Amino acid sequence: MTIWLSGDLGAGKTTLTRGLLRGLNFFGRVKSPTYTLLEIYPFSSFNLYHFDLYRFADPIEWEESGFRELFNAQSVCLVEWPEKAEGMLPQPDLLIQLDLAGDGRLARLSGNTEEGRRCAQNVMESYLSG
Numbered sequence: 001m002t003i004w005l006s007g008d009l010g011a012g013k014t015t016l017t018r019g020l021l022r023g024l025n026f027f028g029r030v031k032s033p034t035y036t037l038l039e040i041y042p043f044s045s046f047n048l049y050h051f052d053l054y055r056f057a058d059p060i061e062w063e064e065s066g067f068r069e070l071f072n073a074q075s076v077c078l079v080e081w082p083e084k085a086e087g088m089l090p091q092p093d094l095l096i097q098l099d100l101a102g103d104g105r106l107a108r109l110s111g112n113t114e115e116g117r118r119c120a121q122n123v124m125e126s127y128l129s130g
């Protein structure tokens, strides 16, 4: 599963990822991968990879990083700043666009694959049921 997190600096991409990890019962530290580019969270049946590509200067860095092989059937990949590896990144199942909305944030979810659409649907249903 690949999820792109789009939105300006401070839009809440890392915070959303932290929330998702809390939802998966991970209560350890969730650091922004701004400097490390990648933070890894192993779960029993999959690995969650949290990328922040903001510091990519050139899409060629994507090839050299070896990150491509981490996008596989055993992983959930969350990618901040996917625009920085435009054309290189695997297409997302789910796209989340975040924008400031007063003190909070507005999230727009779009599913690109069957799995992504199902995921967006589940999020909407649990949101609406409070």
Ligand SMILES: Nc1ncnc2c1ncn2[C@@H]1O[C@H](COP(=O)(O)OP(=O)(O)OP(=O)(O)O)[C@@H](O)[C@H]1O
Pocket (backbone or CB within 6 Å): 007, 008, 009, 010, 011, 012, 013, 014, 015, 016, 032, 034, 052, 080, 103, 104, 105
């Ligand atoms: N849903 C939210 N409601 C209120 N405040 C939020 C929300 N999401 C994030 N914030 C606040 O916005 C600030 C920036 O959040 P965050 O670091 O998650 O942004 P980001 O999109 O990951 O930024 P960057 O592009 O720099 O990585 C933090 O202080 C965070 O607490």
Ligand SMILES: [Mg+2]
Pocket (backbone or CB within 6 Å): 013, 014, 015, 032, 052, 080
């Ligand atoms: Mg961030």
